[in-house]
Amino acid sequence: MKPIPYGRQHITESDIEAVITTLTSDFLTQGPTIEEFEKAFAKYIGCQYAVAVSNGTAALHLAAMAMQAGENTNVITSPITFAASANCVRYCGGNVFFADIDANTFCLDIEKVEALIQSKPKGFFHGIIPVDLAGYPVNLESFRQLADQHGLWIIEDSCHAPGGYIVDSKGTKQYCGNGIYSDLAIFSFHPVKHIACGEGGMITTNNEALYKKLLLLRTHGITKDASLMHENHGGWYYEMQELGYNYRLTDFQAALGLSQLKRANEGLEKRRSIASVYNEAFKNRSFIKGQSGVVEGHAYHLYVIRTAKRKELYDFLRARNIFCQVHYIPVHTLPYYQSLGWKKGAFPEAEQYYQECLSLPMYPTLKPEEQEFVINSVIEFHK
Template sequence: MQPIPYGKQQITEEDIQAVIQTLQSDFLTQGPKIEEFETKFAHYIGCEYAVAVANGTAALHLSVLALGVNEQSNVITTPITFVASANCVRYGGGNVCFADIDPATGLLDIEKVRELLESKPKGFFTGIVPVDFAGLPVDLEAFRQLADEFNLWLLEDACHAPGGYFVDKIGQKQNCGNGKFADLAIFSFHPVKHIATGEGGMITTNNRELYDKLILLRTHGITKKPELLPPDKGGWYYEMQELGYNYRIPDILTALGISQLQRADAGLQRRRQIAIRYDAAFRKEANLTILNPAAYLADKTETGHAYHLYVIQVKNRRGLYDYLRQHQIYAQVHYIPVHTMPYYQRLGWKPGDFPAAENYYEHCLSLPMYPTLTEQEQEFVIHQIKTWLTNEAN
């Protein structure tokens, strides 16, 4: 059997032809495919505006700049995420303030966030960056209420959750990134994500003012829009109105994204099927815990989990990790708590600050989860884990 990674892109003949057509067109970058991708992605998510950028980290960076992060900003996020969720605040000169996770979900614990907010005078904190970790949507309705109480903005890191949703208090589905509760949301199109463009990212919002800022910041802070310029300056005239960046994404990659988007729902359904099979295999294992089992409701209502990752927890994580690699199953660990990174320790954070996050890290392992994972491959993964658990018990 071939090696089995934890995540993997799927590139079809349709994807290849979409890229070839763009290569043969007049535009490799700054062309019509970018706006087409933005429009179609906004429709898929259910938001008003979408801004395509070079990668998910660029999306985070531009978002905090548009939200006004500066040296006086204090922003709360989770320690269980990829470092970019926190680093973006530092890019803007702000201070990162971590709060612990809910051990049952791996998500930022809203009660811990409230405790942190109440520990300082109102106005001390400026925003929150909740993360839809592993594809499980944050309850942004609850976070919006908390943010409004303390006059904070919300930036949803939805990199793991395109197509995911939660159900609000009146029973309506709220798609991750739809802009109903968060001021901005960001997505990544890295190859292991649901939609792959190689590199790429997207920012979504329902706020026209923020959208206009993002468009300006994405391309050096330069505009050629006539309505923003003095009259009669000539067709060549442009102005740099802000200190922006070259965070553009080329047409080649957005052509791939448009093609991938066409089968996003099918990929999401396949991820959920894989999760259900893992659940059925492991739910009765005494020495293994599933983080957020699929847990279909009694009426078979579909879960809103997007399953970028399928995470289990075991006592001897290193032992299982090494055993699986011996059998060419390349499970992965997501994530080392950000506050324990040397950079953040130099800023004053230290191991022991967030017990739930650190305990989660000591035991977590992400199993193979991608739409082209075959039933035979998944059964092999399940068999090897069960074999290891039996050996551990003996």
């Protein structure tokens, strides 16, 4: 059996043609394809505005900046996420606080978040960054209610969940990142994600003021909009009005993303189909607990199982050319965050999850015989 990775990009002839067309056009960097991609993505997610940036980490950083995170800003996020979900606050000089995860969803536990907020003086916290881990959509309606009670903003980390959704209390599908319950949301277009740009990211919102702020921040804080400038010396003139960054996406990356977006729903349905096969195969298997399961609205960037012998299973599968992965090492246990005072043992659910979690191969081009080999290998190991 050829190597089977945990994730893999899917590049088609139409993707290649779209990139070639852009490469042979007049624009490589900030051209018309970026705006086309932004508008198409906003429509897909169901929000008013989208801002394309160079990667998911840049999206998080700019989102934190747009929410005015700074030296005295205190923000809550999950310890089970990629480090960037926390780092974005640190980039702005703010302070990161963690709350434990829900043992069933592997996402931020709202009861633990509420307890953390109430343990501090009123006004101590400023924001929450919930993470749609593995594509599991966080119930942002509940988080929005909690945030409004305490005057907090929400940045939804939806890197794993384009196309994912919850059904809210009114029976309405609310898609991850649509801005109904969050101030800003961010997405990643890394190769193993649902939509690949090579590297790339997107910030979505329904707030026009935040949208305009993001446009400024992604390009050095520079504007050529005459209506915004203090002076105007001519057609060449520009003003740097804030300290921003060069976090721009290129036109040919946007072309790839736009092409991939056209078959995003097809890929999402394939992921859900693969997940259903895993679910059926592992049903009633006592040696596997807490697998991703059948969840309405799950985007299945990852399919996560939990097993008591994770390290042994990981090595066993690698020996068979099945390259699973672990998502994630708890952020508070990483040396940098330990240097800030966080200690192992602080979040037992997150740390127990880390000891047991394993992401099995999950991508639209995973062949049935490959998935069968993965399933049989997992079962054989435990026998």
